[in-house]
Amino acid sequence: MSSSQNQSVSSPRWISFCSRLWRLQGYIWGTVIIGLIINLVSTFLVAKRVDLTGAPLGWLITHPIFLSIGLLLILGQSALAFWGYKRGTATVHTSFSSSAQLKKRDCDIIQAIGKAEQAQPGPKLPTIATLLHFLQNCYPQQDIIDTLKYFNEIGDIQLLQSFGDPLDWSFRLTPYGKRKLALLTLTPN
Numbered sequence: 001m002s003s004s005q006n007q008s009v010s011s012p013r014w015i016s017f018c019s020r021l022w023r024l025q026g027y028i029w030g031t032v033i034i035g036l037i038i039n040l041v042s043t044f045l046v047a048k049r050v051d052l053t054g055a056p057l058g059w060l061i062t063h064p065i066f067l068s069i070g071l072l073l074i075l076g077q078s079a080l081a082f083w084g085y086k087r088g089t090a091t092v093h094t095s096f097s098s099s100a101q102l103k104k105r106d107c108d109i110i111q112a113i114g115k116a117e118q119a120q121p122g123p124k125l126p127t128i129a130t131l132l133h134f135l136q137n138c139y140p141q142q143d144i145i146d147t148l149k150y151f152n153e154i155g156d157i158q159l160l161q162s163f164g165d166p167l168d169w170s171f172r173l174t175p176y177g178k179r180k181l182a183l184l185t186l187t188p189n
Contacts, residue, residue: 017084018080018083021081022081022082025081028077036057039056039057040057043058105147106147109131109139109144109147109151110177110181111181111184112131113131113157113171116131117173125172127167127168127169127170128144128148128166128168128171129167132167145169148169148171151177152171155174155177156174156176156177157172158171159171
């Protein structure tokens, strides 16, 4: 009992850490790439020719085991951070979707997305304001927007977010979302 409770309590912290780490990837990789560029430029400026034997990069090239270990650590950290990011976004919605009411909301929103796409004339994409019309104020606006963001993250829809009011954001079902919609229309509630 104690170990399963500890695992469920520690897991979200671990996932949260990895998710934050994913947001830092640009800084981490930027530091590595900028460091290599600065090393090459400074070696060229000092030596007036490209000779890496006295530079730290040259030392790494002559000792490939250290270079390999460093690259493996950075790639492992990136993979772990990406896993935590994906797991974190799925965990948040899954924990909320455990109730039947939220599962019904997800189904209602997917079906409303299908109706909005069918009702939209021509090549123009439907907006969230159009979707609210089909849901007829059944759910709070922010819940609908959060659910659409979640559907975008898992690949059910492609959410095109513009600057300004979220009601002006447009969306379209992906092939995966169309399959889910087809299954929902075939399966009775």
